[in-house]
Amino acid sequence: MLDEPLLDLDDIQGHVLVGFGRAFELLLGLKLIDGRLDQAKVALSNIVSHKITRAGTAARAKEVRRQLRLVGEAMPVANLVGCALALSATGLDKLAGVGQARQFSDSLFVEGQWADARALGDEVDAITGTPVGWQFGDSEQTTPDVLFIVAGPEFADVEQGADAILATFGDSVVVIYRECGRRIARQAEHFGFVDGVSQPGVRGRSDEGTFLTPRYYPENDPASLGWARPGQRLTWPGQFVFGYPGLDPDAVYEPGEITGGNNPLLRNGSLLVVRRLSQDVGRFWRAMADLADQLTLATGRPWTPEHAGAMCVGRWLDGTPLTQSPSEPDSAISANLMRLNGFNYVSPVPAAMLNIDDATLRDFPGARADGNGLACPYFSHIRKVNPRDHAHDFGGAGSTLHSQMLRRGVPFGPDWTGVEDRADRGLLFMSYQTSIQQGFHRLMTEWVKDALRPLAGGIDPLLGQVPRELSLIVDGRAITVSLPDRFVRATGGGYFFAPGLRALQSLLH
Ligand code: HEM
Numbered sequence: 001m002l003d004e005p006l007l008d009l010d011d012i013q014g015h016v017l018v019g020f021g022r023a024f025e026l027l028l029g030l031k032l033i034d035g036r037l038d039q040a041k042v043a044l045s046n047i048v049s050h051k052i053t054r055a056g057t058a059a060r061a062k063e064v065r066r067q068l069r070l071v072g073e074a075m076p077v078a079n080l081v082g083c084a085l086a087l088s089a090t091g092l093d094k095l096a097g098v099g100q101a102r103q104f105s106d107s108l109f110v111e112g113q114w115a116d117a118r119a120l121g122d123e124v125d126a127i128t129g130t131p132v133g134w135q136f137g138d139s140e141q142t143t144p145d146v147l148f149i150v151a152g153p154e155f156a157d158v159e160q161g162a163d164a165i166l167a168t169f170g171d172s173v174v175v176i177y178r179e180c181g182r183r184i185a186r187q188a189e190h191f192g193f194v195d196g197v198s199q200p201g202v203r204g205r206s207d208e209g210t211f212l213t214p215r216y217y218p219e220n221d222p223a224s225l226g227w228a229r230p231g232q233r234l235t236w237p238g239q240f241v242f243g244y245p246g247l248d249p250d251a252v253y254e255p256g257e258i259t260g261g262n263n264p265l266l267r268n269g270s271l272l273v274v275r276r277l278s279q280d281v282g283r284f285w286r287a288m289a290d291l292a293d294q295l296t297l298a299t300g301r302p303w304t305p306e307h308a309g310a311m312c313v314g315r316w317l318d319g320t321p322l323t324q325s326p327s328e329p330d331s332a333i334s335a336n337l338m339r340l341n342g343f344n345y346v347s348p349v350p351a352a353m354l355n356i357d358d359a360t361l362r363d364f365p366g367a368r369a370d371g372n373g374l375a376c377p378y379f380s381h382i383r384k385v386n387p388r389d390h391a392h393d394f395g396g397a398g399s400t401l402h403s404q405m406l407r408r409g410v411p412f413g414p415d416w417t418g419v420e421d422r423a424d425r426g427l428l429f430m431s432y433q434t435s436i437q438q439g440f441h442r443l444m445t446e447w448v449k450d451a452l453r454p455l456a457g458g459i460d461p462l463l464g465q466v467p468r469e470l471s472l473i474v475d476g477r478a479i480t481v482s483l484p485d486r487f488v489r490a491t492g493g494g495y496f497f498a499p500g501l502r503a504l505q506s507l508l509h
Helices: 037-050 055-070 089-096 107-111 113-120 155-172 281-299 305-313 381-385 397-402 437-448 501-508
Strands: 024-032 082-087 146-152 173-182 227-229 232-235 245-247 255-258 270-279 352-355 361-364 410-412 426-433 468-474 477-483 488-498
Touching: 024 089, 024 155, 037 082, 037 089, 037 155, 037 501, 082 089, 089 107, 089 488, 089 501, 107 113, 107 437, 107 488, 113 270, 113 437, 113 488, 146 155, 155 173, 173 410, 245 397, 281 305, 281 468, 281 477, 305 381, 305 468, 381 437, 426 437, 426 488
Parallel strands: none
Antiparallel strands: 024 146, 024 173, 082 146, 082 488, 227 232, 245 255, 270 426, 270 488, 352 361, 410 426, 468 477
């Protein structure tokens, strides 16, 4: 077992390293009023002391949910209210003094997401270059200085939580964005695919000695050095939280350089990407029906829209990976936490005995590889954004790990009922990393929209720009189909910094 760093779980925010797993998550974006900053600082200090959820608290709640899921009980949504906060570069400058945000080597955070919109492939105004149709974040003025994320089991809980925050600030802030996300049935996103399955395994221990990311390989299995469980590769915490060893892509078992150096402002903080992504579900399924028709014509055998959709995502609606079950969903796989994400692309995952808890060893049957993309095409969303053990234009599998983020997305808007209703629904995409450049931005600007990278096959069907030519191999024959429509559109966003709580308090006094 490698020596892993001690994580300051009382200082790192719970949403960063663990997530809240609550049914409702409300985003509250505030602008601090110049001239009332002292009042706002007192309010913030109070909120930090009493309301913000620490990673240790979130980790203990998650462990209870994990234990229940392992014994086959439905995963309950946690019943406590969780709260996180993050600052934009402008917010940080207002609180800490002009120029503070420049301490970040990540210029994307400093400039703001609206300045990055064109590169991300968003629709922008031809003259000003600013994003079009965004509900917040399309300029410095509409980007929250402070963003709160309030989570709870009921809508009323998060509403009350947000109201209590506003009452604490009094007239020192104005609300510029308030929206409640909500987990929908089966932990799916609005197109209907199970989401939030694959996350990188963060190395590190609590001061009680337990690993933040539970380990399932017994210590005598060499896989335990690099993997938390099948398919979940371990990486160094500095990739997600400043002040810890980061990842050296060429020596993934060795702790890399401390991210953020010894800068006390950055320590235990993380950069947060928020993207409000509106999803046109009716248009998506019409496009999948059309894709199925093209595939039927090209192969001479019938395809369903669900199968076409699975090719676009890389998983069936229930989460079954296409690599493991190319022709139909398999509930034996999707219901098994170890098999749901227990696969690579190039090398098979060997069968193993997994240590489910201190008392139980469970048989993992292994998972086959799909190096040539015969089961799961190279263009599928999950392969575009995480080629796992495939080498690619940036280097080997270690460099892939470098672009991984901790994803914390939650859907917004009403459930899709199958009837066109023009409702605004989608995903409040959130991700944490210590380099937006290496993580979110690189995936979006290098791979998602490039038909040839990380592997040649087409542009990401969910996120890439149109029109898209998708190439796949069916029955040994190369086929190209086209996907002219776009069904995901950014309608808001921002780059933020979720500070460690001591650093934040020191800014406020
Ligand atoms: C509305 C937009 C989106 C939808 C509907 C969507 C849907 C999904 C689904 C269904 C999965 C598979 C479940 C899982 O592994 O958790 C997934 C995985 C993933 N998505 Fe997205 N996603 C969206 C936006 C994004 C964006 C903007 C990014 C950032 C580049 C992203 C990055 C990822 C990553 C890294 C994975 C995990 C892949 C893996 O490790 O196998 N997604 N997404």
